[in-house]
Amino acid sequence: MSALSSAPAARDRKIAVAGDLQAVFWLGALPMLAACFLPWVLLRPNRIAQGEYLHLPASYLALGLVLALAVPVSARVWPRLTGVLASVALALGFWWLGTRTGAALQGQSDLARASASSGVWLWLLGAGIAVYGAGVLAARLGAVQKWLPWLWLPLLLATVLSGQLSHWSVIRELGVQQSRFVQELAQHLRLVLSALGLAVVIGAPLAVWASRRERVAGTVLGLANGIQTVPSLALLGLLIAPLAALSSAFPALRAMGISGIGTAPALTAMTLYALLPILRNGVVALRGVSPGVLDAARGMGMTDNQRFWRVQLPLALPVWLSGLRQAAAVLVGVASVAQLIGAGGLGYFIFSGMQSGAGDLILLGAVPAALLAIVLSTLLRGLESVLARRLGRA
Amino acid sequence: MIELQHLEKRYTNPQTGAEFYAVKDLSLSFPSGEITALLGPSGCGKTTTLRMINRLIEPTGGHILIDGQDTRRERPEQLRRRIGYVIQQIGLFPHLTVAQNVATVPDLLGQPKAQTQQRVLELLELVGLEPGRFAQRRPAELSGGQQQRVGVARALAADPPVLLMDEPFGALDPLARDMVQDAFLEIQRRLKKTIVMVTHDIDEALRMADRIALMNAGALAQFGTPDDLVRRPASDFVRQFLGEDARLRQLAGLKAADLMQPGDATGLPQIDGRLNARSALSIMLRERAGAVAVLGEDGQVKGVLSWQALEQAG
Amino acid sequence: MTTLVARSRRSLGRVLPALLWPALLLAGVVPGLLPRLLAPLAGGEVPDTGSTPLWQLALVHLGFVLSAEAAVVLLGVPLAVAVTRPGREALMRLAEALTGLGQTVPTLAILALAVPTLGLGVKPTMLGLVLYALVPVVSNGVAGLLAVDPALKDAAEGMGMTGRQRLWRVELPLSLPVLLAGLRISTVYNVGTATIGAALGAGGLGLLIINGLSQQNTALVMVGAILSALLALSLDAVLGLFTPPE
Known part of the structure; x- marks a missing residue:
């Protein structure tokens, strides 16, 4: 040997x-x-x-x-x-x-x-x-x-x-609360993914629009920056009053389940929160595409639409995706606090664990929340690097 | 006087264990009070050699002596404070004023503030920057040429006997480069520093250097005066590197006024004495003349520049 | 001339919020003022903000944030300096990986994970605040130090500066703006973390929100939310005066 x-x-x-x-x-x-x-x-x-x-x-x-x-x-x-x-x-x-x-x-x-x-x-x-x-x-x-x-x-x-x-002990706790765990994990994911989806649907066109106008870009980014500055718990709290007022003014909304506490304010706050990274990275990415490349595309006879879809967007996508990744990580965090306004999620275990002084219950909420954030951002980072390599930017 | 004795810098690739010599068995001495250019293609080891002199790179073999003393006998920081250092990127500290930049080494040496302040003003004057206008500015407010003048002033601040320059004028546009080079030669004529200058620009070496050490693949290809290299190249490499037009390039570094002799100027084409000798040659060729009349700044004929004089010079 | 006008307009855009938000915050902590304004939300009843006056809650909150920041400056800056010295690439990558991880893991999870060992109250909140604030300071510190032009470091070394002199005279002054930006981000973010800390029983402005939520008193929630938002906006604007515009 x-x-x-x-x-x-x-x-x-x-x-x-x-x-x-x-x-x-x-x-x-x-x-x-x-x-x-x-x-x-x-x-x-x-x-x-x-x-x-x-x-x-x-x-x-x-x-x-x-x-x-x-x-x-x-x-x-x-x-x-x-x-x-x-x-x-x-x-x-x-x-x-x-x-x-x-x-x-x-x-x-x-x-x-x-x-x-x-x-x-x-x-x-x-x-x-x-x-x-x-x-x-x-x-x-x-x-x-x-x-x-x-x-x-x-x-x-x-x-x-x-x-x-x-x-x-944490696995024991999981065994006792299995069905509740599945339910809250699903709710957590639902909150994160819907807020992310909404933020993309609102933020992406806004970013495209803003990236072409200097002044609009400044205003939109400043506004999104201001929202990000407000503590997440405060934002959740601030939305209670207006949403409660809306739901009492319009019974139709109340029938849809929109009220001052629960999923509606949580989703609203989370969407607002996710907007900043998506907007900021979108504007930066779209503007970061080299003018030489865009000029060449125009010179080859592409229409504005073709130029955007075939050249500008693909080149901007990796940087934009990193904004999506930041948004996802932030959202997993805000979603854990959303339990405080009755929206459920993994925060349920964290807060009930703190109330009853059961450390294992806290871990049952905190560890999966941390893992969820890590897994989500690893997946998105993977997507980023695959795209970046495809587009020859790596 | 700087002496390199069997200087060697060897690198080992950590993955394959293969060895590579950036500089191999280099022995050379740089005479005091002269400009020596380290010339050569990229990767020939000229910058490595320069950086070994002030121990920014530690040699793996051999010795470096400055005025007979081995550079390894003192701490590298002490050594470097006695050696001026000018680099291509200039490297002025953007958060400090021009005056503070120039004062850096005297401050490091703990020299009295008042004395340093006086010295800074003298140096700015020396490099052609009016102290009143420039001392309190930030580097970002200066042009490239002005910045490198400050760079030279900073290197001279502690009055070091030795100056190391790594492609000092490489980043400047041609016009600014000519002006700064002239100004620098003028300063050197007064200060007589021992200067080692790395360059890959043949024109610059021919124009500025008293001696040229042409390097290739970590070793010395030829060491001599510009004239030696141009007229008596030691090898095919030297000839090829300098190019077939080496003599013409050499003429470009000389002023017509410096080569003229007294003589009869009647009927000869007239040129401005500030033109370089290469331009004088092309005028002779165009006018089919064997000589030209050289005018001074007042427009009067000062002398005659003949074909023979050019041949001896270039 | 035009640049002068543009510059003064830009600086006005920075000074104005730095005056406005703190002024609103000060008005907000005047005893009884904000609760009375928000009374309509609670059916005209003035919300009971408890025995501790609002200004004291705001000061406690600010105290948490600032003491965490002080600890972070003492820990984070030397750490950023240590891992960016030459020949420590692997350590730097480790620090970057760990701060990246810290940025990803939810605030509440970090706070909650500390509870089983540290118990409830101020201790886990402070730990969470320090850990969280460390992330932007270290990552910005590393980024700032790495961004220093290598030619400047070469020039400094060639002039005979020792490692320490290079750090103090060249690298730190040049990376200061980026470092300060990191400090600003972490300070603002920690106003939020400290709010959540109230759920762990640490006190501060979050207490009003937590109490309001558990008593289903919207007006009380709004008092806490508005004040903590104003505190965050004030700190952001004031610290913004010391950092260069993006």
């Missing part, structure tokens, strides 16, 4: 990791090392009671320390292994959360809850940084290694599908 591995090791030493990347790996190793000595599980007799903190057993602790140190050390001596180690560390964080919560609940009543404690979060943070560093490293090493830092994804999937995490 040693004889076989010495040749590639010698070659690897030459491509040893630059100092900046080494620093990233140590930055990841520090929280992981700390996590080994911090409590991993908070065990409580029921979901709001005081509890006791449980640490990792000695064998886990030893393995954790070794793994935490192995990542930065491997980056120095055998960089090809780093991606695998970082991935394993990340997946192992979740696996251990499952086994430790399972072990803690042994012999406890059904009401008992085992939550993740600071150790878990720090470990996941450190391993996440290590995986990130491994991704950068793989890019520097070349094509073959690229997928290795993504190894954690199937490992994590396997951990979840095997039911390993089912003892974790």
Whole structure:
């Protein structure tokens, strides 16, 4: 084994990791090392009671320390292994959360809850940084290694599908509230996507119109900027009175379900909020198309319409899409607050968790909301880069 | 005097481990009080060489001595404060006034404010910028030529014996370049600094340099006076790089008034003494004359420029 | 001449809001004034804003925002400087990835995620405020420092400035406008975050909105909403005086 591995090791030493990347790996190793000595599980007799903190057993602790140190050390001596180690560390964080919560609940009543404690979060943070560093490293090493830092994804999937995490308090909470969770998640998505749709329908033509008129562009952007300045909760609140007045003045609107609280003011506020990024990026993108290209298009005999649809819009689209991405991220956030005016969404769990002092319930709302925002913006970013590459802008 | 001894700069590609020499075994000395041009095609290592002198790039081998002292014996910042530095992008600090820009190095050296202030005014005067009008302006309010004059003043502020210039006039339009080059030569005639100037512009090298070090692929192709290179190229590369019209280019750098001799000017075509020798040559060819009469600024004939004189000069 | 007129008109466009919004805010916190104006919304009944006077709620709110900003300047600027030193590209990309992530994760989620460990009240709100404010300051700081013309850094180094002198004399002054713009964004945004903090029991102007919503008192909600909006607009306009126009 040693004889076989010495040749590639010698070659690897030459491509040893630059100092900046080494620093990233140590930055990841520090929280992981700390996590080994911090409590991993908070065990409580029921979901709001005081509890006791449980640490990792000695064998886990030893393995954790070794793994935490192995990542930065491997980056120095055998960089090809780093991606695998970082991935394993990340997946192992979740696996251990499952086994430790399972072990803690042994012999406890059904009401008992085992939550993740600071150790878990720090470990996941450190391993996440290590995986990130491994991704950068793989890019520097070349094509073959690229997928290795993504190894954690199937490992994590396997951990979840095997039911390993089912003892974790948040999953327990999910089990209790499954139908409500599906309902609120759907409402959250519905709010975000309808507001995004409305903002695009209103904002896109407005941006096209404004991009051709200096003064209009200034006014429209200034207005949208002003709206963005107003705190989201304040905007939600400000819309209650006018919408309530509208619905009492026009019974037809009331019949349609429009009133001062609920979905109507939430959607209105969210649409207004999403308008700014869509307008701003639209105007900037459409104006950013090089005049030379547009001139060439005119010179080839394109009509104004053809010029817009065939040249200006395709070239402006990637930048415009990044505005859509910003809008989506903002909307996921505003939608979580919308529960306060009775519009539902994942905020329901966050606020009822805060009212009852149940941390797990808060997590049940906050973690999916955070993930939703990340997934949405990752998808849109992917679309952006695909389009940008297609259009030769990357 | 700056001496390069077996200077070397080697880069290693981190992925393939392949080695590349930007500069290889370069030995050269730049005489004191003269302008030496580092000339060559792009990628020949001339800028790397220049930046190794003030240790913006650290050599991987060899030595650099300034007045006999190895540059590695002091901290790079100390070294650089004793060496003026002028770059193509000029690099004036946009948030500071012209006067503050010029005062940068004296301030770094902790020189007394009052003395620096006086020095700044002198320097602005020296580079042809009226202190009263320019001292308090921001760089963005100046033209390119004016900016580079400030750049030169800034490099001279601490009265460094050595000046490094990296394509100093490359970003200027032709008219401004001529004027700044003239002004700079005038200053150099008075100050006698030891100047190393990187350029890829053959005309600039022929016109300004006392000596030229022509580089190719990290090594020295030829070192000598402009005349040496033009008349006695050491290799085909030197000949090709300077071009077949090298002698004509050289004439372009000389003034008719500087080459004229006393003589009989009757019947000869007359030219302005401020014209360059190349223009004088083309007038001779057009008029089928063996010589031209050179006029002074007052319009009077000052002397005669003959074919033979041009041949000796170019 | 025309540019002078244009410039003065532009600066008027910046000074006017910086006077108008704070003036309205001051008028709004005059005891009893705003509640009485909004009374028609509550059927003519003057909404009860509680025992704490409005100006005190506004000051508490401002206090949250400004102390978070102070912490952010102390943390974020050195961080932005540290990751933009040469040879730290991977660290800089990590910082950018993390701030990008911070920008994506909803405010309420960040505040709420801190509750299980820090409990309710001021502590999780301050943590959320600092984390959230860190994002634009670090990303603008990094962008500003990176945008400094490499030729200027080269000139500064060639003149014999040490790394620290280059930072203080060249890089920081030149990136200051971008940095200030980031500070402005984060300050304005944090007025909103602090409003939500009221739901965690931190106090401030959000308290009026939360109480109004739970008592179904539209007028009370409007008092809180109008005052927090005015506070945000005031801070935006005042800080706008110190940042260059877009």
